[in-house]
Amino acid sequence: MDAWLDRLQKEIEETTRDLLDSDWRRAPEGRWSCAQILEHLGRSYGTTAKMLELRMGVGGPPQLRAARISEFLTKVLILNLEIFPSGALSPTQVRPQGDPGPVALQRALHNLERMDLAITSAEERWGSKQPVAMHPVLGPLSTGQWRKFHFMHGHHHVLQMRKSLAGRTAA
Numbered sequence: 585m586d587a588w589l590d591r592l593q594k595e596i597e598e599t600t601r602d603l604l605d606s607d608w609r610r611a612p613e614g615r616w617s618c619a620q621i622l623e624h625l626g627r628s629y630g631t632t633a634k635m636l637e638l639r640m641g642v643g644g645p646p647q648l649r650a651a652r653i654s655e656f657l658t659k660v661l662i663l664n665l666e667i668f669p670s671g672a673l674s675p676t677q678v679r680p681q682g683d684p685g686p687v688a689l690q691r692a693l694h695n696l697e698r699m700d701l702a703i704t705s706a707e708e709r710w711g712s713k714q715p716v717a718m719h720p721v722l723g724p725l726s727t728g729q730w731r732k733f734h735f736m737h738g739h740h741h742v743l744q745m746r747k748s749l750a751g752r753t754a755a
Contacts, residue, residue, distance in 0.1 A: 588735035589700045593693065595742045596622070599749070600689050608685025610748045618748060619685035621741045626691035627678040628737065629699040632730065635717055636702035640709060646716050648724045655723030662722070663732050668740040675720055699734065703727050 585593065603618065611617035616624065639646060651659065661667050683691065706716045707727040715724030722733060 585697065585700050586703070586731050588731040589696060592735045592738045592742075593696055595739060596625075596689070596692060596696075599742050599745050600685075603685065603749075604752075605685075607749060607752060610752065612748060615744070615748075616680065617685075618745045619683065619688045620680035621745055622685065622692045623680040623683045623688035624674060624678055625738055625741055626683075626688055626693075626695045627680075629692065629695035629734065631678055632717075632734065633695060633699040633702040636699075636706050639717060640702075640705055646710060646714075648715050648718060651723035655719075655721065659722045659725075659729070662736050663729055666736065668736045670740075672721075696734075696738075700731075703730050 600618070600622070608619040609617045611620070661669065680688075704727075710716050712727050715726050715729075717725065717730070719725050719730075719733065722729075725733060
């Protein structure tokens with residue numbers, strides 16, 4: 585697995601080790617619980633994997649456009665300055681639907697591996713320098729940018745889970 589995604593996998597596994605049933609549901613007022621965060625991440629990784637798998641099945645080069653200025657600036661903020669902004673609404677297709685925590689965790693870890701394979705396959709086909717697919721907020725991303733984005737996004741949510749779990753009574 586890629587170094588960024590391997591690091592993310594370890595962060596997720598470390599944060600979720602030995603969670604109690606009540607821990608999965610812990611959340612600050614108006615925020616997602618640990619289970620909801622993991623379901624969101626799993627859906628996000630699965631969506632990226634599916635997009636790349638479908639694109640490679642078509643066989644032709646990626647269908648891309650130039651980045652808009654807002655996409656470029658957001659990309660610089662997240663990928664270069666490593667600042668992940670809070671408060672953005674999640675796209676509908678990756679919002680949690682109510683999976684229990686252990687199910688959400690398994691989906692997140694499975695789809696993280698699936699996504700890693702899809703990104704690696706895209707890199708083998710189209711190379712690592714040019715964008716391979718469009719992100720809905722960041723615009724065109726290369727394989728390395730996809731990996732770093734998903735690390736930054738996942739790390740952002742792992743920090744939220746850790747904050748939510750702070751002060752809990754361990755199992």
